[in-house]
Amino acid sequence: MNVLNEWAFVGLFALMAPVFPALPIVIAWLFRPRKPNVLKSSTYECGVETIGDTWVQFRIQYYIYGLIFLVFDVEMVFLFPWAVAYNEMSLFGFVAGFLFIFLLTDALFYAWKKNALDWK
C-alpha cells in the first residue's frame, strides 16, 4: 500500500466511523415513541425552572489550565521528531533537544511560582 492509499484508508475510516454510532440512533428513531410535552423537553432540573442563563462567563482558572496545556501540547509536537531521530542523533542535536525541554520546564515552574497551578 502506498502512502496515498494509506491515507485514503484513514479518510474512508473517518467517514465511516460516525456511521457506526449513527446507525443504531437512526434505527431507534424509527422505533421509538414520540410523546413530547413542554415539561419533558425543558432543561433537566430538580423540578424548578433554572435561574439565569447557562452559557455565561466561567471561572478564569479553567482558561489558565487551558493556556498552560496549549503551551505544552504545541511544544510536545516538536519533541516527537526529536524522539524519532534520537538513535541517529549527534550530540549537538541531543543537547538542543535538552535545551528545548529545559525551556519547557522553565515555563512550568514560572506558572507554579505565580500560583497559576493552584485551584482557587
Place this chain on the structure above:
Amino acid sequence: MDELCTGLCKFMVESGADAGLAQFASLLVGVLLVSGVPLLTVIILIWVERKVAARIQDRIGPNRVGPLGLMQTFADLLKLLGKEDITPTSADRVLYNAAPLVSFASVVLIWVVVPFTPFHFGVDLEIGALYFVAIASLGTLAIMTAGWASNNKYALLGAFRVVALLVSYEVPLVFALLAPVMLAGSMSMLDIVNAQTGMWFVVLSPLAFVIFYISSQAETGRAPFDLIEAESELVAGFNIEYSGMKFGMFFAAEFLHVFTNGILMALLFFGGWMGPLYYESPLIAFAWLGLKGTIIYLTTLWLRNTVPRLRIDQIMAFNWKFLVPLSIANLILLSAALKILQELGIAPRDMLSAGFVDVLPTTIIMLLINLVMVAYLLGILRRHGQEFRRASQANQRTLAQAASGAGD
C-alpha cells in the same frame, strides 16, 4: 490487510470492474474488517465490565438473560431502541446530536493504527503514535461539546471539568508516549512492537508505563478521575440531558475507550503480540495481544471499582505538580542515560535488530536508574504525607479548642 486489499482490487479489475471503483470497494472491505473488531468487542465489554464490577462489590451481576447473563447487552440494546429520545428545547440541536457520534467515532478511529498481528493491521501509519494522540483528543472535544450543547448547568459544569481534567492529563500522557517512540526510533506502531523483540519497553522504562497508565485512566474519565461524570454531585455530568440511544453511544464509547487503552498499552510497553510461538500463526499472535490487553484492561476495572473519587484541586495538583514534572524528569533521565550508553557502545543504536543479549546490559542499568527514581519519589511522597497529616492534626486541635471554648 494490505495483501487482502490489493488481492481483492486485482480480482475485481480482472472481472471487469472499474479500477477506481475496485480500489474503493477493497478499501471499504478493509475498513469494515478493521472496525468490526472494536464494534464486536464493545458488546462483550459491557457484559465483562458489569460482571467484574459486580464481583468486586460482592454482587452477582447480570445472570438472567442467556447463559451467565451473556445476552444482557442485547436485551439492553433492544430496550434502548424503544426508549423515547428527548432533546431539550433549549439545547443547541446540531452540536447536541453530533456529540455522541464524534465521541464513539473518535474511539473507533484509534483502531486504524492498532496492529492485530505482524501481518494484519489497518494501516501502518508512519506517525501512528502521534495519530493516536490526535484522535484521542477528539473524544475530549466531543464531551466538551455535549456538555456545552445541552444547555444545562450540571452538564456545563461537567464540560468545564473536562477542560481541567482530560486536557491536563494529556500532557503527561504524551510525555510518557515519547519513551517508546524514542526507544524504537519510530512512531509507527508496527516498528514500536518489533523493537521490543529484545526486551519489552515496560522493563526498560517502567516509570513511563506507570505515568501512561495513570493518565490514560484519567483520559477515559474513570475513578479516581471520574469528575466529569461524578454521579453524586453533577447527577450524570456532561451526558445528563441525553437519553435513549444517544446516551447509549456515550456509554459504549467509554467502555471501548478503556479497552482500547489496554490494547495500546500492551502494544507500546508489553511487546504487543510477542510471546511464545507468536511467529507460528497469526492467531497465536492475536491471542497474545488480546491476553495482554485484557489483563491491563481488567486492572483498570479493578482500580475503578476500588478507589474513591478525588477532589478537583487534588487532581489538578497531582497532575501539574507531580505527574508533569515527573514525566519530564523521566524523559530527561531516560534520554540522557540511553545516549551515554549508546556513546559507550553498551546500548544498541537500533532496537529493531537488537536481540535479548544485546539489550540485557542496558535493561539492567535502566532498571537501576528507575529504581533509584522510585525510591526518591517515595521519599518525597512520604515527606509530603507527613506534613499533610501534621497540618490536619493541628487543624483538628484548633477546631476542638474552639469547640470547647464555645462550651465554656
